[in-house]
Amino acid sequence: MGLNLRNAVIHNVQGNNQEELKATIVDAIQGGEEKTLPGLGVLLEVFWNHASQEEQKVLLETIEEGLK
Structure with missing residues (x-):
């Protein structure tokens, strides 16, 4: 299969x-469908690649707190 999911998203x-x-x-999260998770991952990757170190730190702290 020649589909590049990252590029498609x-x-x-x-x-x-x-x-x-x-x-x-919001639609992807509220829908709760497993098939939307890769798309959210691509958007997270875009954020991460363009975020400052401080923004990345805040994201990690937020995720860490949310997992407690």
Whole structure:
């Protein structure tokens, strides 16, 4: 299968504004479907690659706290 999931997810949201991106994320989380998890992972990767060290630290602290 020649599908590149990462590129497909990025293509599907490229050019979206903040409200559209938020709607995509909220819909994926509220839908609770396993098939949306890879897409959320791609968006997390985009965030991580463009975040400052401080933003990454805050994200990790938030995730760590949420897992307690």
